[in-house]
Amino acid sequence: MNRTQPLASPRVVFASSQDDRFPPANMLDGNPRTFWSSTGLYPQDLIIELDPPATPAKFVVHTAKVKALSVAACPAGALDTATGGGELDPFDTLVAIDLPENNAATAIPLKLSRAVSHVRVTLSEGYSDYCAVFSAVLE
Amino acid sequence: MTTPAPSSRLCLRTKMVLLGDSGTGKSALAQVFHSEGASFPKVHMLNTTPELLVKTVAIPDTDASVELFVTDLPGLEPFLDVTKRHAHGASAFLLVFDSTNKDSFSGIGKWLKVAKTLRESEPLIGCLVATKCDLTKRRAVPAQQAQDVARSLDLEYFECSAATNFEVDSIFYYIANATYEAYEEHIKGLVGDSAS
Numbered sequence: 546m547n548r549t550q551p552l553a554s555p556r557v558v559f560a561s562s563q564d565d566r567f568p569p570a571n572m573l574d575g576n577p578r579t580f581w582s583s584t585g586l587y588p589q590d591l592i593i594e595l596d597p598p599a600t601p602a603k604f605v606v607h608t609a610k611v612k613a614l615s616v617a618a619c620p621a622g623a624l625d626t627a628t629g630g631g632e633l634d635p636f637d638t639l640v641a642i643d644l645p646e647n648n649a650a651t652a653i654p655l656k657l658s659r660a661v662s663h664v665r666v667t668l669s670e671g672y673s674d675y676c677a678v679f680s681a682v683l684e
Numbered sequence: 685m686t687t688p689a690p691s692s693r694l695c696l697r698t699k700m701v702l703l704g705d706s707g708t709g710k711s712a713l714a715q716v717f718h719s720e721g722a723s724f725p726k727v728h729m730l731n732t733t734p735e736l737l738v739k740t741v742a743i744p745d746t747d748a749s750v751e752l753f754v755t756d757l758p759g760l761e762p763f764l765d766v767t768k769r770h771a772h773g774a775s776a777f778l779l780v781f782d783s784t785n786k787d788s789f790s791g792i793g794k795w796l797k798v799a800k801t802l803r804e805s806e807p808l809i810g811c812l813v814a815t816k817c818d819l820t821k822r823r824a825v826p827a828q829q830a831q832d833v834a835r836s837l838d839l840e841y842f843e844c845s846a847a848t849n850f851e852v853d854s855i856f857y858y859i860a861n862a863t864y865e866a867y868e869e870h871i872k873g874l875v876g877d878s879a880s
Contacts, residue, residue, distance in 0.1 A: 584867065585863070674775045
């Protein structure tokens with residue numbers, strides 16, 4: 546199956562900080578010049594919802610001033626208390642990477658064995674008090 | 685650069701640490717600021733653990749506010765390791781000395797060294813603060829001398845009294861404003877980059 550196309554209609558359902566001028570939706574709008582900015586302190590979390598759940602092969606992020614980040618995913622159905630586990634933290638950490646000071650667009654391969662409904666990016670350390678994400682694309 | 689939306693609400697967060705010898709009035713300063721003057725600790729309660737007090741300060745003429753995570757750290761030598769560890773992640777610091785105690789003023793060199801080790805990249809926002817300025821008869825460190833030292837260290841200088849709630853707010857407002865300005869610089873840098 547051709548997985549180089551971005552998945553349909555992802556949306557950001559959680560951001561740990563926000564400046565209304567630079568909202569999280571800027572990461573998904575396809576415009577490389579718009580961005581979301583953190584407003585201080587680390588770690589910062591961003592959660593992207595995939596509806597319907599999917600199995601992206603990679604996560605391409607273009608960030609600024611991020612030193613370390615990790616990606617976690619929530620299996621489809623895990624948040625549904627009726628049928629799922631109802632666990633407190635259904636996210637499984639997939640990968641943690643360090644970035645050089647000059648953040649360039651980075652493709653992070655995701656090894657997913659089943660469909661996920663949410664992907665969480667945790668920006669754990671930065672090169673500055675504030676960091677930004679220009680784009681976050683799941684393919 | 686796009687004009688911000690009229691009602692842009694922005695809440696910045698910054699961690700600031702209070703450094704200085706034991707007994708200089710760091711906790712009193714933090715508590716008086718946090719309680720808006722309602723609570724002044726009359727008895728010196730020796731700090732052995734870091735205390736976190738959070739307060740939001742609005743930036744005038746903007747829709748922005750800064751949530752200050754004020755970290756009050758122990759000043760005693762045996763707790764220096766604890767202090768250094770808990771100061772990690774701070775973007776601003778207050779170097780506090782007691783205006784009636786010459787030793788606490790000479791001690792700021794040591795605390796400045798601690799502040800400088802907090803991070804290598806961007807410089808931190810820093811202030812030199814003289815406390816207990818209501819005790820004019822017991823004043824031991826002349827204001828001019830402290831001001832000169834502050835200037836040479838590139839720090840903003842403040843004189844205050846936690847007991848009378850004199851000029852306590854100005855210190856924290858300065859930190860909040862400097863934080864806001866640093867954030868706006870960060871944004872300008874990003875918009876500039878993306879436009880190129």
